[in-house]
Amino acid sequence: MKKVFLLSLVLLLTGCNITVLDPKSETASEQAFLITFSFWIMMIVVVTVFILFARFVWKYRYTNSRKHILPKDVKGNIKLEITWIIIPVLLLIILAVPTLAITYDQSPEWTKESEDAGIEIDVTGKQFNWLFRHRNGKEEMDKLVIPEGESIILNLRSEDVIHSFWVPELGGKVDVMPGKELTYEIKHPQRGTYQGKCAEYCGLGHTDMTFQVEVVSTQAYAQYLHQ
C-alpha cells in the first residue's frame, strides 16, 4: 500500500503529463497551482502520520518479551494535543490564502455583468449536445473555436437538465443550469485542440456529450467568424 503511494508520488512529481496538471490557459494554471501546492502541504501531514504510525506499531507491538507488561495509563497530554491543533490550523491558513484569492477571481456567477472585456460566447447545453453562439451570430454545434491569448467569457445556459461545461486543459467546470445563466471566464488559452465534455450526469447520452475546442490565432478566429 505504501509502495503504491510512493510510486504515484513519483508519478505526481513528474506529473507534467497529467492533463489537469499540464494547463493550457491562465485559469487552468491557477487551478493546477492550487492542486500541486495543496498536494505538497498535505504530504507533510501524510508523511508525519505515516512515520508516527509505522514507528508506534513497530515499537509497541506484542512480542514474547513484552508479554507481561501492563502498559501505563496515559490520560492525555494537553501540550501534545494543542500541538496537533495549532499546526494543522497553520497549515490550513497557508492553504486558505491562495484559495481565497483564486476562488474570488474564478467562481462562476449568475448573470454577472462582467467588467472585463473579452470575447463573449453563448453556450447552450441540451441533451446531449452543445451549441456555441459567437457574437456575430455564428453558431456551431459541438465545436468551440476561440482565439488564443484573449479572455473568453462564456455565458452558459441549459435548455433542459443540468450539464457541466468542462475542458480540463483550459479550466474547471461550470454547471450549465436551466433557467439561470452562468458566466465563466477562461483567461488566455493557448493554441491547440482539446476535448471538452459534460461533467454533470445528465441522462442517457451523458458519456457521449463531448465537444471539440480549437484555440486558434486571432486572425484565424476572425476568419472563422465570417465563414
Add this chain to the structure above:
Amino acid sequence: MKLSVFGYELVIPTDIIAAWVSVILIGIVAGYIIIKKRKLGVVWDYMKTTNHRKIGILYLLFGIIYFFRAGVDALLIRTQLAVPNNDFWVFQGEKYNELFTTHGTLMIFFVAMPLLLGLMNIAVPLQIGAKDLAFPFLNSLGFWLFFAGSLFFNIAFFLNLTPEVGWTGYAPLSRAEFTPGAGTEFYVFGLQISGLGTIFTALNLIVTIIRHRAPGMSYTRMPLFAWASLITSFLILIAFTVLAIALYLLMFDRLFGTGFFSGDEGDPVFWQHLFWIFGHPEVYILALPAFGIFSDIISTFSKKRIFGYGTMVASIVLIGFLGFMVWVHHMFTVGLGPVVNTFFAITTMAIAIPTGIKVFNWLFTMRGGVIHFTTPMLFALGFIPSFVIGGVTGVMLSLSAADFQFHDTHFVVAHFHYVIIASTILGVFAGLYYWYPKITGYMLDEKLGKWHFWTFLIGYHITFFPMHITGLEGMPRRVYTYSEADGIFILNAISTVGAFLMGISMLFVIWNVYKTHKKKKKVSGDPWDGRTLEWTVSSPAPEHTFEPMPVIHSMDAYWYAKVKNKPLPATTNVRVKPLERDSIQPFCIAMSLFIVSTGLTFRWYWLAILGGVMLFALLILRSITDEREDFYGKSDDHA
C-alpha cells in the same frame, strides 16, 4: 432477449433474466435449507422479535446481503470500465446509469446504514449497561421500515424499472419530464420508508443512551462507541428529516405536477441544497460510529486507555456540528458566487482539525501500549493510513477553485471511497470480528480473518488509488467508457484488478462464517480481554442481561476490576427495564407502507388507499395491544 407472449413482443434484457434466475435459485436453496432443518420457527421468531441483539442481527444480515449485491454492481462497473471502448454485456448507456445509481444508493442507504445501526443495536446497550433499547417495539418497527424500503428499492431491478438518476437524484433530471416511468419512484419511496425507520432507531438510541445507563456510568465514563452513536443519532434526526422533506417535495413534483425543482418556475439548486444538507452530515453519520468502534478496539488491543478521552468526545461533537455547515462544497460549480464558495471552503477545511485530533489521539493511544495484532485490530490499523489519504484529498477538494477541476471526476470517486471504505467498511468489519462472539457465541477464525483483511486492504488501494490520477487525466464520473486517446487504459485496468481482489476477499468471509458455524466452538464472555461492560455478560449476549446490574466507578471499569482482580460491584436496585413483547405488528406496519408506495408508484390509487387504511387499522391495533396495559395493571381504576 425477446419473448412472444400472447402476440405481444416482450423484450427482456438478459441481465434481468440472470437476476431472476439467480434469485429464484437462491430462494429455493434457502427455502429448502430452512424447511429441511426445521428453522421456520426461527424465522417466525425473528420476524416478531423486539430484542436488541436479534434486531441487530437482522440489520447486519440484510446489510451484508445488500453489500454483496452492490458489490456485484461494482464489479460490473469495473468490468465495463476495464478497457477503452468496452462493450461488456449490456452495461453501456442506460444500463450503466442504472448500475451506478443502484450501487451508490444501495451502498449508502442499504449497506452502510444498516451495518452500523446493527452494530449500534447490539453493542450500545451492552456497553452502557442497558437491558434493551428504550422502546423495543419501535426498534423492531425501525428495522422493518428499513427492510420494507430496501425491498422496495431492490425490486425495481427485477421489473426492469431501475432508477437512473444517480444516488443524488439531481433535479430536473429526476423530474417526470426527463425520467418518465416508474423508475425514479422506487428511489423516492425506497429512501422515504427506510429513512423513517432510521429516524425512529436514532430516536430510540438517544433515549436509551440518555436514560438507560448503568448506575455510575456518567457521560465522562461512557465508551467512545456509545458517544459516537449518541452524536450520530442526533445527526440522523436532522439530516434524514431534511431528506424526507426533499423526497416529499420530489414526490409532489413527480406525481402531482408541482414545479419545485423544475428549471422554469422552480429551482433545481434548491434540491441540491436540501440533498446536501442531508448528504454531507450523512457521511459523518457513516464515519462517526466507525470512529467509535476504532477507538474502543485500538484501546482494547493496545491494552491502554484511550489517549485524550475529553478531546476525543469534543471532536466528535465538533465534527457533528461542523458537518452541517459545509454542504455547499458539493456545489462549488453551480454558481453561488465567490462569497459563498469561500465561506464553505473555509468551514470544510475547519473540519479537518477535529478529525486530525482524532488521528493523533489514536496514534498516541498505541504509543506505550502492547499492540496485539488480532483481526479487529488489523482493520483498525489499516484504517488509520487509508483514512488519512482520504482525508487529505478531502482538504484538497475543499479548495474551491481546485474543486472546479476535481468536481465530478474520478478523483472524487477515489476520495469518497477512500473515506467511506476506510471508516465505515473497515470499521464494520472490525466491529463484526470484534463483537462476533457477543452476537453468536462463536469466534470467527483469526487466520481466515487475516486473509480477508490483507486481500481486502490491498484490493481497496489498488482499486481506488489509480482513480485519483484518472480523474486528473480528465475522466468524469458516471461515464461508461473512455477512448484510447485518453491515456487512462492502464490505470483503469489496474483498478479493475483491485476490485476483483476485493471481491475475492469477501469469499474469505463466507468461508470463515461457514467454518465457524460448522465448528461450533463456544467462547467465554470475555474472549478479547476487553475493557467495557459488554464483556461482562456471557456470549452470545442473553435476552436478559445485567442481572445484577454492575455499578461503574471509572472509565473502562471492567478492565480496572480485572487488573485489581476484584469483581465489579453490583446492585439489584435498578430502574425498571424497557417493556417488551414479541409482535408481528411492526412487520405488518412496514408492509402496509410498502403497499402504499406500490400504489403511488404505479398510480394505482385504490391500492395506496387500501395500504393507508391498513396502516391506520394497524396503528389502532397497536394502541389497544399496548404492552404497558398488562404492566400497569388495572389496580387503580378510573376515578
Add this chain to the structure above:
Amino acid sequence: MERVMIMRKQEAELFQDKKVGFFIYLGVEAVMFAVLFATYMIFTPAGSGPYPSDVFQAEMVLLSSLFLLSSSVTLYVAEKGIQARKGKKTLLSLGLTLGLAIVFLGLESYEFYTFVQEGYGLSTSVFLSSFYVLVGLHAAHVTFGIGWMIVLFIHYVRPNVSYSLYKEKQTIFSYYWHFVDCIWVFIILIVYLPYLV
C-alpha cells in the same frame, strides 16, 4: 403499600422515557416544518401566477384559527381534569377539543375547496404548491390528531387501561396537539399574515 410505591416509581420512569422520546420526535417534526416554511419563503411570491394577497381571505384564516387555537385551551382544561381525577370534566373538554378540531378541519377543507374552484390548484404556481404541501401537511396532522382523540375515548372506556396509563396517553396526546397548534401559529405568521396586512 410499598408495592404501590415501587409501581409508581417504575411507571414514572417508563413515562419519562416516553416523554423524552416524544419530545425528540416533536423535534423531528419541527425540523420537517422548518424546511417546509423555508420552501414557502423561497418560492413566495412566485414569479408567475397569482399573488398571495389575491388568494388568501382574512376572514377564513381568522375563523379557522379561532377554532384551532381555542381547542388548545379546551385541551388544557382536559389536562387539568385528568390530574384532578374529574372524569366528567376531562371527557367533556376532550370532546369539545375534538369538536373544535373537526370544525377547523371542515373550514380548512372548505378553504382549499374554494381555492381550487377559483383556479388556484396545487400545480398552478410554485407559491401555491409550497402553500399546499405545508398547510396540507399541517391539516394531515390535525386529521391524525382527530383519529388519536377518538382512540383516546376508546381507551377511556376500555377496562384494561388503568387510570395512570390513560393519564399518560392523554398527556402525550396533549403535547402533540399543542405542538400542532403552535405550528399553526407559525403558519399564520409566515404564510398568511405578510400577505394580508
